[in-house]
Amino acid sequence: xxxxxxxxxxxxxxxxxxxxxxxxxxxxxxxxxxxxxxxxxxxxxxxxxxxxxxxxxxxxxxxxxxxxxxxxxxxxxxxxxxxxxxxxxxxxxxxxxxxxxxxxxxxxxxxxxxxxxxxxxxxxxxxxxxxxxxxxxxxxxxxxxxxxxxxxxxxxxxxxxxxxxxxxxxxxxxxxxxxxxxxxxxxxxxxxxxxxxxxxxxxxxxxxxxxxxxxxxxxxxxx
Amino acid sequence: xxxxxxxxxxxxxxxxxxxxxxxxxxxxxxxxxxxxxxxxxxxxxxxxxxxxxxxxxxxxxxxxxxxxxxxxxxxxxxxxxxxxxxxxxxxxxxxxxxxxxxxxxxxxxxxxxxxxxxxxxxxxxxxxxxxxxxxxxxxxxxxxxxxxxxxxxxxxxxxxxxxxxxxxxxxxxxxxxxxxxxxxxxxxxxxxxxxxxxxxxxxxxxxxxxxxxxxxxxxxxxxxxxxxxxxxxxxxxxxx
Numbered sequence: 001x002x003x004x005x006x007x008x009x010x011x012x013x014x015x016x017x018x019x020x021x022x023x024x025x026x027x028x029x030x031x032x033x034x035x036x037x038x039x040x041x042x043x044x045x046x047x048x049x050x051x052x053x054x055x056x057x058x059x060x061x062x063x064x065x066x067x068x069x070x071x072x073x074x075x076x077x078x079x080x081x082x083x084x085x086x087x088x089x090x091x092x093x094x095x096x097x098x099x100x101x102x103x104x105x106x107x108x109x110x111x112x113x114x115x116x117x118x119x120x121x122x123x124x125x126x127x128x129x130x131x132x133x134x135x136x137x138x139x140x141x142x143x144x145x146x147x148x149x150x151x152x153x154x155x156x157x158x159x160x161x162x163x164x165x166x167x168x169x170x171x172x173x174x175x176x177x178x179x180x181x182x183x184x185x186x187x188x189x190x191x192x193x194x195x196x197x198x199x200x201x202x203x204x205x206x207x208x209x210x211x212x213x214x215x216x217x218x219x220x221x222x223x
Numbered sequence: 224x225x226x227x228x229x230x231x232x233x234x235x236x237x238x239x240x241x242x243x244x245x246x247x248x249x250x251x252x253x254x255x256x257x258x259x260x261x262x263x264x265x266x267x268x269x270x271x272x273x274x275x276x277x278x279x280x281x282x283x284x285x286x287x288x289x290x291x292x293x294x295x296x297x298x299x300x301x302x303x304x305x306x307x308x309x310x311x312x313x314x315x316x317x318x319x320x321x322x323x324x325x326x327x328x329x330x331x332x333x334x335x336x337x338x339x340x341x342x343x344x345x346x347x348x349x350x351x352x353x354x355x356x357x358x359x360x361x362x363x364x365x366x367x368x369x370x371x372x373x374x375x376x377x378x379x380x381x382x383x384x385x386x387x388x389x390x391x392x393x394x395x396x397x398x399x400x401x402x403x404x405x406x407x408x409x410x411x412x413x414x415x416x417x418x419x420x421x422x423x424x425x426x427x428x429x430x431x432x433x434x435x436x437x438x439x440x441x442x443x444x445x446x447x448x449x450x451x452x453x454x455x456x457x458x459x460x461x462x463x
Contacts, residue, residue, distance in 0.1 A: 049330060050249045050403050066251050066453035067401040073250035073309075073453075084399060086406040086434075087249075087280075088338040091331030095350060114354075125315050126327050128357065129305040133331030136350040167354035 003195055004176040009220040010144045012037040014103055014174045017142075018044050025049070025094065025134060027104040027117075028072040031144055034103055037223065045081075047099060049130040051090045054082035071130060094130070095137040102138035104131075106145045106173075108160040111207040112185040113170045115143065116162035135166030147175035147204055154206030156180065156187060177201055178209075179218060186210050191218040225391045226442050227422055231261035234416045234444040238262065238381050241299075243276040245337065245408040246289060247384035250281060250308070251453025253401035255385040255418045257446045259288050260462050262383075266297050267463065274299040278337070278379055280330060280404060282306035282314040285456040291463075293317060302377070304330035309456065329357060334407060336377035341410020341439070345376050382412025385449060386435070389419030390426075393440030394433045402434065409439040418446040 005013070007030055015037035018024055024044045026032050035057070038044060045054050048070040055070065056077040064075035085093075093099060108116040118131040135141055145155055156173060173180045178201055179191040189209045192201055194217045202209050228234045235258060238244065248254030266272060275298050282301045283290025290313040292298050306314050306325060317323040328336065329351050339347055348371035352358040362373040384405040386395035395417055397405060409415045417435075422445040 050252070050400050052400050065399070066451050067253070067399045069250060069252050069400055069453075084397075084402055086402055087330075087334035087404045088407050091334050094331055119356075125306050125311070125318050126325070127305045127307045128327055128329050130330040132329040132355060132357065133351045164355045 003193065004147070005193070005218075005220055008033060008223045010174050010176055012223045013179065013218065013220050014142060014144050015039065018042065018101060021045070022100040023047055023053075023093075023098060025099055025102045025138065027102070027134065028129075030105050031103045032072065034144070047090075047093060048076070049090055049094070051085050051087060052076065052082060053085070054079050091130070091133055094133050097137050097139065099138040101140040101142060102134045103142045103144060104134060106143040106155060107162050108155055108157050109143050109145070109170050109173050110157055110160045111182065111187045113168040113182045114160050115165045115170050116160040118165045119163040121162070131165050135169040140171050141169050142172045142174065143170050144174045147177040154204060157206035177204065177218075180209065183212070188212045189215050191216040193218050226393045226437070226440065227391050228442045228444045231257055231418070231444055231446070232265065234258060234418070234442060235262045235265060235383070237414065238272045240272050241274045242272055242381055243278065243379040245278040245379040245382040245404075245412050247382075247403065247405035247408050248279060248288075248452065249400070249403035251284065251451065251456065252399075253385055253397070253403050253405060254288050254452040255383045256288055256450040256452055256455065258383045258416065258418050258444070259292060263291055263295055263297070263462060266295060273297050276300040276302065278302045278377065280304050280333065281308055282311065282325075284308035284452065285310045286313065286461040287455045288452050288462075290314065291461070293323065298323060300324040300326065302326040302328060302333070304328055304333050327357065332374055333377070334404065336374055337404065337411045338407045340376040340378035341407060346373050348373055377411065379408075379412045380414065382408045382415040384408055384415065384417050386417045386419045388421050388423055388428050389417055389440070389443040390423050390428050390437070391443075392425055393417070393437030393443060394428050395419065395435040395437075395440060396428060396432055397434055406435045409435045414441045415439060416442045416444065418449065419443050420447060420449055421445065
């Protein structure tokens with residue numbers, strides 16, 4: 001395959017769409033990286049499910065206070081203007097339409113907006129956490145992901161084959177090759193790496209990429 | 224009125240076999256370690272309580288706290304959202320062997336079920352889990368063009384939580400993100416016991432700062448300098 005964006009670069013691209021003052025939840029793992037790439041002059045307020053708004057980066061090793069963690073159980077710090085709250089209030093913020101954007105990882109995203117990101121099947125111990133809550137209520141639910149799986153299979157598909165996290169919930173997908181919106185139950189290509197043709201991109205995508213207006217160049221700095 | 228109890232052993236004395244127990248905490252923050260360990264010590268000394276249903280976000284980590292309860296064989300069922308942790312072996316092995324039951328609940332639904340239990344709301348509708356495996360068998364209803372899943376309240380016979388300050392009326396404050404499930408679990412337990420890092424007289428907590436009003440709390444026991452689950456696990460601790 002030709003060049004593709006690193007995870008950091010995908011996170012950087014997603015961060016460019018977060019407005020100053022937005023309330024944002026970043027999924028555990030890869031999406032947490034988005035916080036590092038806020039454009040200068042903008043400050044989002046980050047929400048974590050276990051009950052903190054407005055937290056900052058990780059403390060230096062040795063300075064952790066383990067009563068101050070995020071949903072990934074990692075130590076965090078507070079910024080001026082932070083707030084604590086209990087779990088029911090935290091998920092009222094999620095489902096109640098109070099978050100501007102949630103950015104999540106994905107195993108598969110379908111053209112109708114269905115998301116599979118919590119389970120790869122019936123083996124082992126099932127664990128869902130807040131995944132099924134986070135896909136409901138935020139004004140935008142965006143996914144960041146490689147365009148294909150490690151063995152080259154499309155992650156953008158006609159219908160998810162893995163267990164669903166939510167139905168019709170995703171509005172935008174940032175991948176290692178493209179930015180794709182989900183509108184009226186179809187994928188609409190918005191940006192792609194200049195080095196890849198629309199035909200090549202389509203071949204790596206499991207459902208039709210619709211063209212609706214100009215397709216921008218996906219240009220991301222080395223980060 | 225004085226809700227203070229002198230010892231941890233007294234605080235956990237009334238929990239019988241087969242009880243449902245909500246235990247505060249999320250990951251390594253907020254777990255009432257001394258109350259849990261007092262309950263384990265009682266079990267090791269007397270063989271009771273056993274066959275417990277434990278409600279917590281997770282299913283234990285390492286060999287302390289809820290993991291130690293499971294390891295000792297006190298727990299018949301876990302109701303939780305995320306039975307994984309840095310070291311989930313104790314739960315995982317019992318689950319895969321069929322020795323412990325799991326009710327998996329989305330995290331926000333778990334919180335709202337507990338809140339509803341404490342608030343006298345027997346059921347509610349949520350968008351969470353609609354169209355997924357976790358909604359199977361549950362009633363679905365459409366409101367204003369969207370589909371919602373009916374979920375039932377969740378109550379418990381006992382709630383064990385950790386708080387920062389507690390006065391003799393049971394009013395509580397918490398420490399940072401250790402608050403997590405404690406305020407709603409306090410509401411949903413028929414008998415709620417809080418271990419508090421500092422017990423104060425009435426008036427010792429500014430009413431503007433009370434997070435859990437004492438009406439939701441039946442007993443407090445002072446545990447100065449409490450153990451922190453994450454720190455215990457990083458030190459490789461076991462209980463007993």
